[in-house]
Amino acid sequence: MEDTKRLLTTFLTLVAILIMVGMVFIYSASSVYALESCGNAAYFIKKQLFGLVLGLIGLFCMILLPLPAIKKFAPLFFLVSLALTYATLLPGIGIMLNGSRRWLSFGGIMLQPSELLKMCTIMYLARYIEKKQFNLRSLLHGFIPFLSIVGIVILVLLKQPDFGQAVTIGTTALALFFVAQGNLKQLSITALIGLFGATILVYFKAYRMRRILIFLNPWSDPQGAGFQIIQSLVAIGSGGTFGLGLTHSKQKFFYLPMQHTDFIFSVIAEETGFVGVTLLILAYILLLITGVKLARQFTDDFATLVTLGFVFLISLQAIINIFVASGLAPTKGIGLPFVSFGSSSLICSLFMVGLIINCALENNALQRQIQKQI
Template identity: 40%
Template sequence: MVSKKTANYSYDPVILIAVLLLIGIGLIAVFSASSILAEERYGDHYYYLKRQGVFCLFGLFLMMLAKNINYLLYRRLVYFFLGLSLILLILLFVPDLGVKVAGAQRWLRFGFISIQPSEAVKLSLAIFVAYSMSKNVERMGTIFHGLLPPLLVAAIFMILILLQPDLGTAVIIGIWMLILLFIGGVNLGQLLVLLGLLTPIAFYLISHTAYRLHRWWAFLNPWQDPQGFGFQIIHSFLAFGSGGFSGVGLGNSKQKLFYLPEPHTDFILSIIAEEIGFIGVSILLILFSFVIIRGIKIALHAPELFGTYLALGISCMLAVQVTVNMGVVMAILPTKGLTLPFISYGGSSLVINLIGMGILMNISKKSLDGPGELKRT
């Protein structure tokens, strides 16, 4: 049951406090990691900080809006969100709309606004999978009602994401999907067969694409090509090693001085580790753990199954992204090009994650209002 202190609020305040702390740390980290780069590229130390601040304000506005929208509305609009996400992904391949950066076509540009549709896909899929599993709760052990509906829908989006190309995001969605389907009651044997079918596909996609294969070898032995594909992970090692327990001091990172590529995005944790040390990384881990564990508790207390699965989907997606990003910067996993939620620079990721937190808070509000419906569709 929820605590008496929490019951004094119309929503679970723990998530809000933890998220605000993460955003605050993120803004400081983005400025520290990007100021020199911003000055060199745009002649303005505050360029990335100002943009991230705007993303934060917009995201917080949408989070508070989502907090006050009955989450059951998303169940009725599930196909609208899927269709919108699908259209946005297809628009990536329209000339003058899709923007290619470093060989990947992942951004849509509308005037001065750029968005990354794959981030919206994650939330749309969370809504659809929650809808599908809650609707077929008694038949989740069957292939046609349990496994196939979410699998086929996810496969369409994953193929379009792979065409960008963006294997990292497709893998994240795949891992997240397997976790949710297992929690939802899909037969373990079916999931193992599915995993067995997907593994050779992933192997083919890696082995037949030069830069992916180089990334894999750099993961296994970065010192074999220290000035090439191993460069980024080696400098991430150096950042962690220099930081030690308490760090070299805020703003004093050496790796952000054009050694570690794009230090304000995928590898921002390396800069935090260098400047604030083990203490800073531990604080982040604790805050992320608070959000994820609280999200799972909200799921367990949700008044009906759609809310349960939606809260689990949002919480698990956050957990997978945090785990993979941290694994990459520590060379536990191959480089995938994935941001650290709430911390890394990037508007689409930040805004979508904040909307997800707003939905979690709304589900918690319904849990605190009373027992509500029995756990059924």
């Protein structure tokens, strides 16, 4: 019980640190752009703070909800989030931004339902695995239904299109199947088919193929498609060992696009240097290790699986974002968890943290009950 409490405290401390880092650098990276485009240097940080408040409310709601009720209604949460994500595809309902329909507007507040869908998919898959654990290795009764759930989610995401989110949720789902001791042969074949399918989707979409070519050689179009990654590398290289200092980024002056969202890592590298980004990466590594250790403390299968799923998803998104900003992967449009600007992402991430806290508290309560009986 003490281990669970200690691990949870460490986990929450790391989350709090990442959120604070995000707030500092969202303001630093966005202030010039916000002043120019919105007339208020604090425009984006105010929106992120509003998202933080909503996220904390959601976090406490997830703590207060009984874990058995969350399990029971996991399929309903999944269906609602899937319906909301599908609604983005409907003309007159979904909002088109940057060539993709990923957004809904509620009273002027823009929300990205796919963020909610990722969380609810993990919850539903964790519930499915818990119920089907004795049939999970069966192709007909275990794996095919599991794969069907994931397939539906991926198809909806690809229709937006949101290839990056489809890759992250597909990879996370297979990781969950692996830790649940599913059939490795089925898993391997599916992974190979998925890799082949992703290759086909890239090859037959000109803009995706263009991203691959630019990733391989951004200097082939330095003023066009390669501009963003080149400016990102300039920002990272300019940081040196200790950085230029907080708020002293030069690339944020309209050189680096998406400097407060997908490429905030580059601004952090520019302002804090190698030392700063090393500490940031270390925070994510510790978050992953602590989350896995915490999940292993739980006696409830759903709690273990949902915690592992959430932690893996957050870590995978961090890896992809850092790789993209560093020129080690093609651009994907995935933010840095807890750090990048994006209210929907922050709110849903805090919902996930709330459920992890709930699982830990439920586990402690169960352990105390067992100790009393002994």
